[in-house]
Amino acid sequence: MKKSRRTFLKTAVAATLGMPTIIQASALGKNGAVAPSNRLVMGGIGIGPRGRKVLACFLKQPEIQFVAIADAQEERREIVRRLVNREYANEDCYKCRDMFEILEWDDIDIVQITTGDRWHALGTILASKAGKDIYCEKPCSMTVRESQELADSVNRYGRVFQAGTQRRNVDNFQFAAHLAKSGKLGNIHTVHAGILKLVPDLPWLPGEPVPDPYICDWDRWLGPAPWRPYNKKYVQGRWRGHYDFHGGAGLPEWGSHTIDLCQWAAGADGTMPVEYEYEGDTIIGTYESGIKLVLRLSGFKKEGDWSVPGTCPIRFEGDEGWVEAGDHGNVITSHESLLEGKPEESIYGTDPIKHVRDFIDCVKTREKPAANQDITRNGHIACHVAAIGWQLGRKVQFNPITETFINDEEANRMCSRSRRDPWHV
Template sequence: MKRRRFLQLNALATAALLTRSLKANTRASANERLGVGIVGLGSRGFNLLDEFVVHPEVQITALCDVHDLHYRDRPWGKGPAMGRVPARHAVEKKYGEARKSGTYRGLMLTSDYRYLCESDQVDIVVVATPDHWHAGCVFSALENGKDVYCEKPVTHLFAEGQQIVEKVKSTGAVFQTGSQQRSDELFQRAVNLVRNGVLGEISSIEVGLPPGYDRPQGSVETSQPPVGLDYEMWCGPSPKLPYMRARHHRWWRGSRAYGGGVLMDWIGHHNDIAHWSLNLDKGGPTVVEAVDWSFPETDVYDTPHHYTIRCEYENGVTSTISDTNTLGTKWIGTNGWLHVTRGRITASDSRWVDKNFNPGDERVEQVVSHVDNFVQNVRSRGVCLAPAETAHRSITPGHLAYVSNALQRPLRWNAKQEVVIDDNEADRMLRSVDYRSHWESLLSQRTRKS
């Protein structure tokens, strides 16, 4: 089918579905499946769709994306189709039997996250947008009484993170951040070893992240946005830079307007594990310094290609977060070292990483599914494995490092009060939020009136 005809037919179907579902809003009772709305249907959004759509206690009832159909960074028609329309097809196909039996609650489709967040058929909002939209979507969901699953990094800007943490507390919402390594048995085992003192006294931690982009990752030709994309809404509160593929699907995080580079993409994974092992889910470093940062020789991106962040902690532990470290998290203690990354755990003493080794009595919660941990806590009103404050604290060294690099000096940090000590310029820069005029009240909007 020709692309234009495909989009025309799906636009008509979308309008019909939206009208039908809005007339049949029914919020799930305690014994019914929880209604799930997903905002952002790119690669990660589809990963989460695949997990939620098979969960027996939920039903996907709403989908939102500003792009109806795309193929991420690939040429048109190559690879998996993504966007609002393919997501609708995937959900309807999975719920075929439910539709026949009459237990299907209907599917709302929209390009505006605010309608999804206001819908009575949505109990849970899943946020899988680019980073610059995390805060706005989360805040709208919380103001509308929803529980939230949000991808990492939990927010694009430091001040957004603080506001989300406070909003979660004031609303009593259940919140899970997509730092899914916490639900991986190898990372849980590593944290148990450190917490129980198997390595002895920890002196330093090496957090290894991938390097950033050293060149444009796609076409740098500026053009009109493709058919089916609301680029104005995609940019939202951030600057509306000229459209180019090198700054759009998959590659947007290379620009500080929309993300924090590969640094902020991965710090919420491996530094999160470092903080977890030190019981710093509500703490942080005392000193942060950006050193040896280098940037790509292109004006397309303004996030570092190579980077190192030095941190000091109150307990005497020092850490480096760097693309020069081995990918993963490595602890160095008086008894030896331990390294964990996805799919592999190694140590100076091979006995420590044996599945039958007993690290001691202190154990982190054993979770095998990040999504299920979230759903069960929505039911019980408990605390998830990766709540909002935990995620905010895990990425704070990255926020501080961007300020440190800009000012070319180390920053002393009061983690309890979350202020830069004796450096007003750095503190102001850290808290800066410069939204486009139309979105200045993004974190204080109430429900839509039209």
């Protein structure tokens, strides 16, 4: 980067008035429930409505001591501060606008990154360099290149990383994937992933007066994204569908979950499809093994012809049977006998409680969690490659070894985006 973290931090601190002294995390406790030596001290970067649901799961874990929130919006900072202070019955949670304060805080072990998509990869890269373990909401990247950079950085600095693709730790989805891999469905030939309707680029909203940076730091909110006139609807969540803020034409929104599960069931966690073709709203990928990956519409309005209830549906087909699963916790199979061993109950597909626990356990053991950086790299690249072909409106071929399109410079140019100064890595 053109600015060092320390230079950036000094600039930010100098510009911020009335900032309280940072309390050392080692001095904080959860009423002695866990010995200080066993605590995992945690900070948050960008925590909105979804982030608060994830944070609530972290706060239920006895090892976790959440000490600080960094967010570009004061309203969100204050909501998190109050939530944490209410949990710990104190007033110790620190809030700030600048994520570098969190990253420079030596006592912090792990960070939760639940910003908008534009910050996910860069935030993870910076947190890795700062020696933090990371739980990052999905989609974790805006491009093929960011998917590579994220995984490379986590591996280079030896960090534990978990993407927020929590369905890997949801009972009914796990059952479906294990069933596909068990051989009980015969040879798997087709895996189906539910996706939302793709959106190439929505019209930009009209510019509005920029608020006081303490209320909403628009420059920090944008981060690596190109400069764009402020509109309050962006910071209220209406950034989705706008090219500068949302990668892959929106395909990774659900595809980061459902394609990820299909890769798992197809035994393709270490690779990705080598070819994509397009039939209307359906995208058909083909793995080198010959297995087909079918991306089919599935949305909040029950688009498509899925039989399984719930959002983010998946279907795995073999030559002896099939299985479907969705967010409502259910499993449907071609034969009732295939349901043997099915969990009696399953948490809802959007619930990250078991995913958070998996991450914490791996932070302690230094093992790789279910949605680690390498699995995330391949699943996200599969999403972005499918979206690029869709945007080009034609068949594309991809080399999973070099992670480049084959004889297709037009498509290869779409694998990366430039970052706004000073956010270069």
